[in-house]
Amino acid sequence: MGKVVIVTGAGRGIGAATSKLLAAKGYRVCVNYRSNAQSAAAIVDEITASGGKAFSFQADVSNESDVIALFDATERAFGPVTHLVNNAGILFPQTTLADIDVARFNEVMMSNVTSCFLCSREYIRRAESTGSIVNVSSAASRSGAPFEYIDYAASKGAMDSLTRGLSLELAPKGIRVNSVRPGFIYTSMHADGGEPNRVARLAPQIPLQRGGTPDEVAHAIVWLLSDEASYVTGAFIDLAGGK
Numbered sequence: 001m002g003k004v005v006i007v008t009g010a011g012r013g014i015g016a017a018t019s020k021l022l023a024a025k026g027y028r029v030c031v032n033y034r035s036n037a038q039s040a041a042a043i044v045d046e047i048t049a050s051g052g053k054a055f056s057f058q059a060d061v062s063n064e065s066d067v068i069a070l071f072d073a074t075e076r077a078f079g080p081v082t083h084l085v086n087n088a089g090i091l092f093p094q095t096t097l098a099d100i101d102v103a104r105f106n107e108v109m110m111s112n113v114t115s116c117f118l119c120s121r122e123y124i125r126r127a128e129s130t131g132s133i134v135n136v137s138s139a140a141s142r143s144g145a146p147f148e149y150i151d152y153a154a155s156k157g158a159m160d161s162l163t164r165g166l167s168l169e170l171a172p173k174g175i176r177v178n179s180v181r182p183g184f185i186y187t188s189m190h191a192d193g194g195e196p197n198r199v200a201r202l203a204p205q206i207p208l209q210r211g212g213t214p215d216e217v218a219h220a221i222v223w224l225l226s227d228e229a230s231y232v233t234g235a236f237i238d239l240a241g242g243k
Helices: 013-024 037-049 064-078 102-126 150-173 198-205 214-225
Strands: 004-007 028-033 053-058 083-086 131-136 175-182 236-239
Touching: 004 013, 004 064, 013 028, 013 037, 013 053, 013 083, 013 214, 028 037, 028 064, 037 053, 053 064, 064 102, 083 102, 083 214, 102 131, 102 150, 131 150, 131 214, 150 175, 175 214, 214 236
Parallel strands: 004 028, 004 083, 028 053, 083 131, 131 175, 175 236
Antiparallel strands: none
16 A cells, blocks of 8 residues: 655644655655645645655644544545654744743643644554654753743653653554654744744854754654664654754
8 A cells, every 4th residue: 555644734844844755755645734725735746746646634633623634534545544743833932931821831732742642543543554653842852941932842841751652552563653853953933933043043052063954854754754763663863963
């Protein structure tokens, strides 16, 4: 049947780069997006123009019925989902914890953690054989992101715990679960946090003296999904320039 992958939050940045690289490797790709249909369609067009197979599907992956619809649509288009990249996530403007309200905190948790839980659960319930999940966490789960986005960091810490626990549950079934933890990557998400040039500001403090690219993260994700990483589960690859 071949390899079929859902990449959540794939309309931009790391998700977009990962979708394109997976398609180039022969995966049939569902490019999930929540609101930017035009961007997702452009990614699909780029993939198909290069001879790959992809389609886009709108779904809020923090919503259970949307997740079910996402998997149903992918199965109709390409067959059973064999691989999953949990990349969807949100970030709000930088602030201290004292100024974060409950609505913001809960939205971050729903978008970043509940989405990972729902998509992983749906994948597991439908899995017909061995497969692979990669969760896109963040270096913020290690740093805590003080004075910037503790709520975002906390959500990524929860994803790390989910990754580790789920990897142990699924190992006997031959399903591998791993994570990448990007940091200081040049993506538009920093604009969501209120500082579009954050990576450039911090670059002198990074051991490698530069920010990373979405493509560099995508290569790590694709490797973890692949059979080349067949003996790797419960692992975390940090992509933060040595930070």
